[in-house]
Amino acid sequence: MTIASIDEPLPAIEEPPRSGWHYRHLLDVDVLTWPDIELVLRTADAMTEVLGRPIAKVPALRGTNVTILFYEASTRTRVSFEVAAKNLAADVVNIAAATSSVTKGESLVDTVRTVEALGADVLVIRHPVSGAPYLAAETFGGSVLNGGDGWHGHPTQALLDLYTLRQRLPGGSVEGRKVVILGDLLHSRVARSNVWSLTAAGADLWLCGPPTLLRGFDAWADAGAAGRRFTVTSDVTAALRDADAVMALRIQRERMAAGLLPSLREYAARYGLTADRLKLAKPDALVLHPGPINEGVEIAPDVAAGDRSVITDQVANGVAIRMALLYLLAGAREDAVA
């Protein structure tokens, strides 16, 4: 860290090119073509360079109001967006829905109209109902960025996962690599978004979990829509064998009440990512987890903190990916105005 003793202007960003980006919102990754995704990842490379500077800030979004409207508790995603926006010199407004008057029965559309009238240029929204960001985007005059909606999607997480895989896999590509997503697929917006981006990247994608937590993915895999191909199985040995990367998903205690899981202990015994089980994968296989971790349930502590784990890289890359997306969306709004 460098102590600036005078108030110098922030150094100009060498603006990465934004030509080719023409989305005002980012609601999920399913609409992104492979060139779109590559543009995001290249822009994130530029942001990673900024993050390595003594003063990790650029003035690219100066005067832009980024409002972070979260209807679900979250630390890492909320702070990641906040830090990303501040690193671009944007002004950030946080609204936690549980403690605000949005609980007074105001409709989502009214809230979105109000947030816009209050000056928001970008709305980052997390909502327990699948599709809520789409409804917001119909009303909002600026850009909507989906920070996670119900079981549906979590596009920034999928993009940071892909970015992390490319950064850490030998050769820098996911193409042809065996990537396993292990755990509670049914309730996972992370998994659903990752299916789109990892298949687009050409991964040999495997989804593995208890049969009760795989519902719906079979039909999706069979359909193989638009060339998306992935394997769905409850056979954890088959899934992990020779894998290049394994992403464990969080198991939520609430799921047992619904009769979907017998017990956390049994889940851990049969599907938990332990050091023993990881031996099935390639020797240098990467370990991912979207966090927060239930240590000893879906992942063993020594695996989560081990030398194959890229969990902390995922968090750091999340800031770069969100900076990239805020930057690209701002350009799209500017073009719309011009």
Place this chain on the structure above:
Amino acid sequence: MTIASIDEPLPAIEEPPRSGWHYRHLLDVDVLTWPDIELVLRTADAMTEVLGRPIAKVPALRGTNVTILFYEASTRTRVSFEVAAKNLAADVVNIAAATSSVTKGESLVDTVRTVEALGADVLVIRHPVSGAPYLAAETFGGSVLNGGDGWHGHPTQALLDLYTLRQRLPGGSVEGRKVVILGDLLHSRVARSNVWSLTAAGADLWLCGPPTLLRGFDAWADAGAAGRRFTVTSDVTAALRDADAVMALRIQRERMAAGLLPSLREYAARYGLTADRLKLAKPDALVLHPGPINEGVEIAPDVAAGDRSVITDQVANGVAIRMALLYLLAGAREDAVA
């Protein structure tokens, strides 16, 4: 939105004149003369111009600490003050009383002393007890801005309502215009502040609601103190006939428990602002609501979202009005020091 690629200084504000403003606090609108009010509205015009810029910020309050101390949940008012302060380059501290140690039994006076010692120059306070901001102003060395106190007053709301009416009424004046406030007057700090400012502006003001929710306003109207004249009635037809503007007030569900209202359904049927009922007013009558809205109770969804509705303008103008007040109060403190 414009992407600033270098960190240019914010453009100087052409400082609107502040001569004639000599209030250190703004606790209610009752003390304001008509020239005072006009100064606020003219200053808000200058701030509206700032809000229209690509970078909607000016450095007028740089180095000023604005502390927002809210003892009641609120999204729109809290965020409006926060955005207004940040647009003037102030530093903002948010304190939500429910989650802070003010709930440990510390007295309001102690809290105000502490907030001042922590560096607050301006204290924006919302409190469930009428008069609390007056108590705060007796102790606080900077400026106190009332963000709503009990049933008593909400001066920034009244000023933004007046600003919106003048902006949208033909001729740009409220003088002689029939303005109706419809709903739960009894519990409404918005209504009480509006009585002062709308009568000062020369409006033909009508207050209408169920008799149980009009208590106290009759006596006030009869007194006609200081030339304030307004009509109080439960006859919604008489109130709405040929109105130029109708402001519906939020009905709170808690009121029914107190026996003041039979049911929300009955309230909606007899006093709700529906499209049919609005036909009694002038063809281009404006519709206002301080928010948040209970759609289908005090206002029908098609009216709230209709082309006469200026509800979103109210929210946007709230930022301009609050910027104007923060700016004027800062000048008054500066004069006191000089």
Place this chain on the structure above:
Amino acid sequence: MTIASIDEPLPAIEEPPRSGWHYRHLLDVDVLTWPDIELVLRTADAMTEVLGRPIAKVPALRGTNVTILFYEASTRTRVSFEVAAKNLAADVVNIAAATSSVTKGESLVDTVRTVEALGADVLVIRHPVSGAPYLAAETFGGSVLNGGDGWHGHPTQALLDLYTLRQRLPGGSVEGRKVVILGDLLHSRVARSNVWSLTAAGADLWLCGPPTLLRGFDAWADAGAAGRRFTVTSDVTAALRDADAVMALRIQRERMAAGLLPSLREYAARYGLTADRLKLAKPDALVLHPGPINEGVEIAPDVAAGDRSVITDQVANGVAIRMALLYLLAGAREDAVA
């Protein structure tokens, strides 16, 4: 307050010297030598000068991310750190643990790793478990600043108390002065940290409270480790007689449930700092309290607000002390990198 009408760079801080400071973290005051403490106090003098400027900001920590992670509710300490960091132009992220996913069972170590990956350079942590900041410091790559841990320590409070005493005591020194800490010592992290710093400063330190709330301090006093000498007593008359300064500690209602106190009324009668009892002390004795105050319990309202009270000075000095520590820790990190 001065209205800046152009966006001038912040004036450079005349950097106070940091030579001699070689701590990356501040976890408690026990490790600080007297020259270390004097360096903090001298640096706080420089920060007090900054706080007296029209624009009380310097760019010393520009680009530094200060994350304030509080696992206990707090207004004054949280806001004090936030204001101190912003006065040095740092970026601040607030995480209130009760409302965040750290309640989802994530371990402290995972949270600290995540916060670091999100970009935190300085971590200010408050935690109900004694020692938690030490655990955080083992993991965190930047600087950890203890904002209060369990019953163990509250180093910034002890330093601001010492700073306030030196500022207000005749002669500007604590050496040989009789300083009394009165109240619930047992549960007080404030008292434990003050024992270290006040004895280091050469105070004649007395600890006084009901016998049930003094447990453990007797043995500590008898040990007299490393030349730390202080008197422990339940005799409030002996303690207060000819005192130069009295610090009353907050009594928490929860303590009665545990059978440690008969009633608040009885506590107030026997140990409360009343005007009568204060007559035992020197005529110009200072009155301190770490806040928030239970008026009428551990301290009488007229004493808390009286002319000997320096409680508000403590709050104001807290900002200067925290600015000084953030500044010194930043220098230590810089040296580590260079």
